[in-house]
Amino acid sequence: MWEAGKAGTAAAVDSAAVDSAAVDPALADRLDGLEMAYAVQAATLELAIAAGERAIGHKVGLTARPARETFGADEPAAGHLLASRQLEDGQPLVAAGLFAPVAEVEVAFTLGEALPGPGVTAGDVRDATATVAPAFEIVDSRWRGGARTLPMLVADNTNAARAMVGPPVVPSASVDLSKVAATLTIGSRTVPGSAAAVMGDPAEAVAWLARHLLRSGRRLEAGDLVLSGTLCAPTAISTGDHLVADLGALGRITLDVD
Numbered sequence: 386m387w388e389a390g391k392a393g394t395a396a397a398v399d400s401a402a403v404d405s406a407a408v409d410p411a412l413a414d415r416l417d418g419l420e421m422a423y424a425v426q427a428a429t430l431e432l433a434i435a436a437g438e439r440a441i442g443h444k445v446g447l448t449a450r451p452a453r454e455t456f457g458a459d460e461p462a463a464g465h466l467l468a469s470r471q472l473e474d475g476q477p478l479v480a481a482g483l484f485a486p487v488a489e490v491e492v493a494f495t496l497g498e499a500l501p502g503p504g505v506t507a508g509d510v511r512d513a514t515a516t517v518a519p520a521f522e523i524v525d526s527r528w529r530g531g532a533r534t535l536p537m538l539v540a541d542n543t544n545a546a547r548a549m550v551g552p553p554v555v556p557s558a559s560v561d562l563s564k565v566a567a568t569l570t571i572g573s574r575t576v577p578g579s580a581a582a583v584m585g586d587p588a589e590a591v592a593w594l595a596r597h598l599l600r601s602g603r604r605l606e607a608g609d610l611v612l613s614g615t616l617c618a619p620t621a622i623s624t625g626d627h628l629v630a631d632l633g634a635l636g637r638i639t640l641d642v643d
Contacts, residue, residue, distance in 0.1 A: 407484060407529035413537045422536035423463075423601070429542060430465050439468040441610050443598075444522060445590040446543040448583045448614025456535040461590060463597050464543035466610060472549040477643040478523060480624045483546060486525045488622045488640075489615035490569050490578055490630040492562065492587040493520035493550045500605040505595035507588035514588075516553035517562070519632040521640050522612050523547035524619065548612060551638035560634045562587050567616040570629040578617030587613035 416422050430440060446462045447453045453461070472478060480486060497515030525546035532538040556562075563586035567578035584590045590613045595605045605611065622628065628640040 408527050408541075410528055410530060410533065410537070413528070413534065413540075416534075416536040416540055419536055419539060422539035425540040426464065426542050427601075429540075433467055440465050441468050441471065442466045442612075443594055443605070443609065444543060444545050444548075444612040445594050445614045446524075446538070448590045456532075456538060458535050460597075461584070461593055461614065462535070462539050462543045463594055464539075464545045466545060466548060466612065470545070470547050472547055472640070474549060474551055474638065476549070477641040478547060478549075478622075479643050480622075483523070483525045484527070485531070486523050486546065486622050486642075487619045488569065488571070488628055489522045489524060489619050490567050490617040490632070491520045491522050491615055492565070492580065492583070492613040492632070492635065493518045493548075494587070494591050494611045494613065495553065496605055496607055496609045496611070499607050500591075500595040501599075503596065503599055505592045507586055507592050510588040510591040510595070511556065511562075514556055514591075517556055517635060518553045519551040519630055519636050519638040520612055521547075521549045521628065521630060521638060522615070523622075549638065549640055550610070552636055554635055565616070565632055565635060567633075568629075568631045569617040569620060570631075571620065571622065571626050574620070576617045576620050578615070580616050582616055583614045587616075590614045 444464045447458050448461050494514050495516045496513050498513040500513050523546045524544035526532050526544050527541050565580040569576040580587050591611050622642050626642040631637040
């Protein structure tokens with residue numbers, strides 16, 4: 386029964402991502418806790434890879450306390466990133482096929498070394514990082530009406546939809562990632578943010594991810610891309626919007642929504 390529920394839910398979530406058909410929230414009744422939700426997420430990744438997709442890294446969600454409280458979560462949530470869902474810097478976001486897209490401003494880490502140990506710290510992450518960059522993540526729930534529970538969120542790959550990574554920067558001792566300020570501008574709207582909102586330091590989010598992956602026998606590898614979690618409040622976007630994210634010393638990135 387557990388395996389059938391996992392397979393059926395994974396197929397529905399995968400179909401929603403491909404065919405833009407929202408998942409019936411009644412299927413969430415099959416999600417027997419967080420362990421099963423992550424199993425569904427892993428099954429959707431297997432389906433994507435079988436269809437020719439390529440995994441390029443990971444994302445961390447629920448890195449801000451208010452977000453965790455909304456879902457009753459004791460810790461952040463993890464998801465994977467697929468190559469076909471990554472936008473090139475300057476490429477517009479096509480809103481067609483998305484349900485209710487929301488923009489997040491993130492720090493993208495590209496690892497130069499693996500992070501295999503069970504006691505990975507933020508310092509280990511900084512030492513292993515090859516580059517950092519400003520990034521947009523576009524999150525979008527495939528559940529009709531949005532995820533209402535933590536297992537629903539996790540089963541849906543933590544709402545990962547699209548991502549864009551800006552020009553990379555080699556980390557410098559003169560730039561304290563925990564003190565980076567961010568501003569998201571969409572037309573006349575301005576949304577302030579701070580890297581401190583991401584578990585106090587975006588590197589802490591990556592360290593958490595490394596420890597989380599080890600629970601299932603996986604690890605962060607050299608070359609992996611990791612999106613840290615959002616510095617600014619998640620902000621709804623729509624066709625015609627022009628987004629600018631300024632992360633100070635880490636640079637800026639723009640995105641047009643078509």
